[in-house]
Amino acid sequence: KNEVEQSPQNLTAQEGEFITINCSYSVGISALHWLQQHPGGGIVSLFMLSSGKKKHGRLIATINIQEKHSSLHITASHPRDSAVYICAVRSLTTGTASKLTFGTGTRLQVTL
Amino acid sequence: EAGVAQSPRYKIIEKRQSVAFWCNPISGHATLYWYQQILGQGPKLLIQFQNNGVVDDSQLPKDRFSAERLKGVDSTLKIQPAKLEDSAVYLCASSLHPNTEAFFGQGTRLTVV
Numbered sequence: 001k002n003e004v005e006q007s008p009q010n011l012t013a014q015e016g017e018f019i020t021i022n023c024s025y026s027v028g029i030s031a032l033h034w035l036q037q038h039p040g041g042g043i044v045s046l047f048m049l050s051s052g053k054k055k056h057g058r059l060i061a062t063i064n065i066q067e068k069h070s071s072l073h074i075t076a077s078h079p080r081d082s083a084v085y086i087c088a089v090r091s092l093t094t095g096t097a098s099k100l101t102f103g104t105g106t107r108l109q110v111t112l
Numbered sequence: 113e114a115g116v117a118q119s120p121r122y123k124i125i126e127k128r129q130s131v132a133f134w135c136n137p138i139s140g141h142a143t144l145y146w147y148q149q150i151l152g153q154g155p156k157l158l159i160q161f162q163n164n165g166v167v168d169d170s171q172l173p174k175d176r177f178s179a180e181r182l183k184g185v186d187s188t189l190k191i192q193p194a195k196l197e198d199s200a201v202y203l204c205a206s207s208l209h210p211n212t213e214a215f216f217g218q219g220t221r222l223t224v225v
């Protein structure tokens with residue numbers, strides 16, 4: 001079982017729809033990241049959170065530490081939101097060896 | 113503020129050839145990461161540097177992969193000799209400190225034929 005599981009793997013939505021992508025993890029973490037990857041390959045960091053909820057424009061990220069679960073929501077989705085969304089967790093370790101473990105991503109396609 | 117720069121963006125080589133990738137992190141970022149992302153998978157950490165020292169290279173295939181960050185700024189990742197299964201996107205990322213937000217470059221897409 002992977003340490004970080006995302007669902008769904010693929011998602012198609014119509015423009016304007018409310019979208020939710022889920023992430024579950026099995027290890028103790030110090031932080032969770034939501035990342036966006038476009039077809040060119042580059043990755044953009046959307047959120048880094050360790051508790052509660054963060055909002056940026058049409059994007060909202062929530063995390064429940066007790067349940068080891070996070071969700072990324074996109075309101076009023078638009079075709080330009082089409083990308084792969086990746087959840088990554090930073091494990092709870094001391095010193096400089098703390099590393100990010102990535103999920104396999106959710107491929108989102110928003111159509112007109 | 114300039115982001116993480118990587119070059120080349122794309123590279124196609126034959127198996128058994130050698131290849132090198134270059135990364136220039138964000139100025140002042142002490143921590144630098146190299147990731148390998150195979151198609152359809154999440155990135156996998158190959159090596160993590162703290163300044164010019166290696167913190168974690170446990171998943172680096174050391175028989176063919178090497179990386180250095182001699183002056184604690186730029187870094188190069190080399191594969192010698194390349195295998196077909198090395199085809200992937202190689203991502204460089206940097207962060208101010210090990211547990212702070214990481215910023216990613218555009219990646220280098222390697223195809224080994």
